[in-house]
Amino acid sequence: MTALQAALAAEHAAVYGYGVVGGRIGARRRTEARAAYDAHRARRDALVREVRDLGGEPVAASAAYALPFQVPDAATAVRLAARLEERVAGVYSDLVRAATGERRGTAAGALREAAVRAVRWSGESVAFPGLAERTTDGTGADDTGAAGAGGSASPSP
Numbered sequence: 001m002t003a004l005q006a007a008l009a010a011e012h013a014a015v016y017g018y019g020v021v022g023g024r025i026g027a028r029r030r031t032e033a034r035a036a037y038d039a040h041r042a043r044r045d046a047l048v049r050e051v052r053d054l055g056g057e058p059v060a061a062s063a064a065y066a067l068p069f070q071v072p073d074a075a076t077a078v079r080l081a082a083r084l085e086e087r088v089a090g091v092y093s094d095l096v097r098a099a100t101g102e103r104r105g106t107a108a109g110a111l112r113e114a115a116v117r118a119v120r121w122s123g124e125s126v127a128f129p130g131l132a133e134r135t136t137d138g139t140g141a142d143d144t145g146a147a148g149a150g151g152s153a154s155p156s157p
Contacts (some may be wrong), residue, residue, distance in 0.1 A: 003091075004099035005059045007107070008077055010091040011044035012061035017084040021065065024077035032092075033081060036117055040088070043110055076119055085118035 018037035025033045051058040071080050092111035099107050 001051070001054060001056055003095040004047065004054070004103075005056070007091050007095045007110070008044065008047040008051060009059050010088050011040050011047060012059070013065050014040040014084045014088050016061070016065045017067070017080060019075045020071050021081045021084075024071050024074055025081075026074035026077075029074075029078065032120070033077075036081065036085070039113065039117075073128055082118050082121035085114045085121060089114040089118060 017039065018033060018040060022030070022037060048058045066078065068083055069076065070078070071077055076100050089111050092107050092114060095107040096104055096111055
């Protein structure tokens with residue numbers, strides 16, 4: 001349930017983050033940002049239902065999230081979108097490891113979708129998206145200082 005709640009928390013943060021992205025993104029990529037926003041909302045809503053179906057209380061969204069950097073323009077909005085997707089991929093990687101059966105397949109699909117969006121936003125890819133080995137310091141914390149699935153209840157996008 002911990003990894004499932006972490007995925008829900010990451011989706012809450014992504015929905016918030018895409019609200020910021022949408023306010024700064026250029027017209028050329030606005031449709032892409034809207035599609036990502038909608039995808040994260042749908043995943044968030046599915047995770048809320050899943051946690052409830054398992055008898056848990058879904059982790060609530062925070063009123064606001066600390067952004068990893070200022071987002072004054074379209075270029076930084078694109079960077080934020082890539083960062084959001086990388087973080088979501090990492091959390092779904094944890095859920096893939098923790099889950100079995102259909103839940104594992106769903107988590108793998110979410111990991112793949114986030115990794116593809118991260119590549120589209122950043123123009124760069126990694127061999128195994130979502131793994132802690134991708135971090136610069138190898139601690140499992142992303143470069144925003146946010147921990148992985150076992151970290152803070154209020155994830156940074």
